[in-house]
Amino acid sequence: MNQLVVELGERSYPIIIENKGLNRIGGLFLEREIGKRVVVISDNIVAGLYAETAIDHLEWAGFEVTLLTFPAGEKSKNLKTVDRLFEQMISAKIDRRSTVVAFGGGVVGDVAGFVAATYLRSIQLVQIPTTLLSQTDSSVGGKVGVNHRLGKNMIGAIYQPKFVLIDPLVLRTLESREVFSGLGEVLKYGLIWDRQFFYEIGEKICQNQNRLDVESIEQLIQPCCRIKAAVVASDEKEWGLRRILNFGHTIGHALEAVTNYKYFRHGEAVLLGMKAMLYLSFRRHLLDESAFASATKILNLIPVPKIPRVLTSDKILDQLQVDKKNVAGKIVAILLDGIGRAMIEEDCSKAQISEAVNYLLEKYQE
Numbered sequence: 001m002n003q004l005v006v007e008l009g010e011r012s013y014p015i016i017i018e019n020k021g022l023n024r025i026g027g028l029f030l031e032r033e034i035g036k037r038v039v040v041i042s043d044n045i046v047a048g049l050y051a052e053t054a055i056d057h058l059e060w061a062g063f064e065v066t067l068l069t070f071p072a073g074e075k076s077k078n079l080k081t082v083d084r085l086f087e088q089m090i091s092a093k094i095d096r097r098s099t100v101v102a103f104g105g106g107v108v109g110d111v112a113g114f115v116a117a118t119y120l121r122s123i124q125l126v127q128i129p130t131t132l133l134s135q136t137d138s139s140v141g142g143k144v145g146v147n148h149r150l151g152k153n154m155i156g157a158i159y160q161p162k163f164v165l166i167d168p169l170v171l172r173t174l175e176s177r178e179v180f181s182g183l184g185e186v187l188k189y190g191l192i193w194d195r196q197f198f199y200e201i202g203e204k205i206c207q208n209q210n211r212l213d214v215e216s217i218e219q220l221i222q223p224c225c226r227i228k229a230a231v232v233a234s235d236e237k238e239w240g241l242r243r244i245l246n247f248g249h250t251i252g253h254a255l256e257a258v259t260n261y262k263y264f265r266h267g268e269a270v271l272l273g274m275k276a277m278l279y280l281s282f283r284r285h286l287l288d289e290s291a292f293a294s295a296t297k298i299l300n301l302i303p304v305p306k307i308p309r310v311l312t313s314d315k316i317l318d319q320l321q322v323d324k325k326n327v328a329g330k331i332v333a334i335l336l337d338g339i340g341r342a343m344i345e346e347d348c349s350k351a352q353i354s355e356a357v358n359y360l361l362e363k364y365q366e
């Protein structure tokens with residue numbers, strides 16, 4: 001078992017990383033004095049694979065469990081799903097001492113986390129992430145929320161869980177497209193924070209003919225959680241440093257929104273956004289040509305669908321204007337001034353962003 005701590009004063013919490021951790025869930029809940037009533041929120045796929053195990057162990061430890069599910073995928077990440085969950089929880093008389101368990105990938109974590117943050121003005125939350133992306137990124141740090149039809153993640157809160165339980169073994173049932181999508185966020189940590197980590201992953205992917213064996217994937221979890229925990233601990237509310245975690249996300253979110261959250265996986269859209277920001281960093285002479293080329297080569301090892309032909313740069317740029325990271329109409333861009341070194345550009349010109357989007361379309365459009 002590995003344990004890290006997100007240091008946030010009285011809201012500090014552990015990230016427990018443990019193979020077969022799911023089988024110890026009952027004991028872990030008892031140790032942490034979780035109330036008797038537990039609402040497990042999941043999607044239909046994760047629930048089909050793992051809900052029985054989790055619920056059996058919780059019930060065996062004496063918890064009263066209600067399972068609520070919604071259809072898997074980004075299309076469910078909206079207020080309609082939240083409303084349905086509220087209705088089911090009110091009907092089931094879930095009270096303020098109950099705990100929500102977000103059991104699934106990043107979509108479940110964000111939706112169930114938002115439900116926990118707002119139901120009866122907040123009830124306790126435990127995150128049990130089940131995708132590479134959620135085990136290395138989204139379950140840590142307390143960002144929860146849903147999409148609005150006008151923009152990605154526009155409604156939400158920062159609400160920290162009581163603890164995060166990561167069982168790396170559940171990744172073994174993940175489809176390879178989801179593993180690659182998760183690798184997008186993993187590579188992000190290398191690019192913004194740890195040059196050696198970035199090139200090591202690149203080398204491993206290369207050596208394994210663009211695939212990573214399960215053990216190598218499992219080894220990525222702890223370093224990513226460590227970086228995320230450090231960044232969040234220093235800037236929980238994202239007024240400063242935490243913004244570097246958004247590297248590649250402004251264009252990535254725009255790509256997800258203009259394709260109605262149906263075409264790209266989140267990590268895929270972020271990968272494209274990171275390629276655009278690498279290019280912009282190079283054009284701004286922050287990155288030299290060899291760093292730009294070697295980093296792009298590694299990102300290109302991850303398969304990502306081509307950008308649909310119908311998308312124009314105007315459409316992407318229009319969408320980009322509603323990104324919630326923009327302040328007073330200014331586009332905030334996260335750039336690199338070295339591999340492993342992120343910097344925040346508070347007022348990036350529209351012309352520069354437009355150049356980066358055009359580069360992306362030229363290189364990666366079908």
Ligand SMILES: NC(=O)c1ccc[n+]([C@@H]2O[C@H](COP(=O)([O-])OP(=O)(O)OC[C@H]3O[C@@H](n4cnc5c(N)ncnc54)[C@H](O)[C@@H]3O)[C@@H](O)[C@H]2O)c1
Pocket residue numbers: 043044045046049072073074077104105106107108110130131132133134137138139140141142143144153170171172173174175178181182265266267
């Ligand atoms: N809150 C944050 O800080 C934060 C950070 C990054 C991303 N996100 C959000 O995370 C979301 C993406 O998360 P995701 O990539 O995990 O997507 P996801 O939750 O949609 O999961 C991807 C797919 O994998 C399936 N799945 C999950 N676990 C499985 C398992 N163990 N075995 C088999 N199938 C499994 C799911 O049912 C789903 O179909 C986006 O909405 C993004 O905005 C949030």
